Amino acid sequence: MICEPVSSSVFTEVLYADGIYDVLDYCVRACIMEEYPARRCKNCGKWFILTGHQGLEYCNRPFDDKGHTCRDVGAGLTWEKRSRDDKPFMAYRKEYKKRFARIRAGRISNEEFLAWGKRARAQKRACDKDKITLDEFIEWLENS
Numbered sequence: 001m002i003c004e005p006v007s008s009s010v011f012t013e014v015l016y017a018d019g020i021y022d023v024l025d026y027c028v029r030a031c032i033m034e035e036y037p038a039r040r041c042k043n044c045g046k047w048f049i050l051t052g053h054q055g056l057e058y059c060n061r062p063f064d065d066k067g068h069t070c071r072d073v074g075a076g077l078t079w080e081k082r083s084r085d086d087k088p089f090m091a092y093r094k095e096y097k098k099r100f101a102r103i104r105a106g107r108i109s110n111e112e113f114l115a116w117g118k119r120a121r122a123q124k125r126a127c128d129k130d131k132i133t134l135d136e137f138i139e140w141l142e143n144s
């Protein structure tokens with residue numbers, strides 16, 4: 001980067017870029033000079049500059065070949081991960097799907113299914129609050 005006059009009255013920094021990396025390098029430097037806060041993207045792990053509001057956790061680099069950015073997929077990925085780790089939720093969802101299939105097969109009524117869902121969610125809340133163990137919750141699901 002060198003300084004030179006760009007018009008009769010403006011003397012400023014001029015970037016002669018050899019390629020995209022020079023441009024990126026310049027942008028990073030400019031951001032550091034402007035003291036923009038940087039944050040590590042929760043999805044791809046690369047640093048990005050926070051220019052908008054402070055709550056952003058994902059960068060907007062393209063992430064997949066469908067053109068989604070980290071920001072697009074970020075919320076979904078963490079939901080997937082959270083639900084995988086959330087064992088009471090997984091147990092509930094598995095049983096929910098099983099019973100939902102029973103309605104379609106005409107083996108239980110809609111009302112029975114909804115009533116079960118209500119009881120199951122109450123049990124899940126009890127499990128989330130450690131009032132019953134995960135094993136007890138799963139046992140309840142299987143026998144309810």
Ligand SMILES: [Zn+2]
Nearest residue numbers: 041044059070
């Ligand atoms: Zn990212």
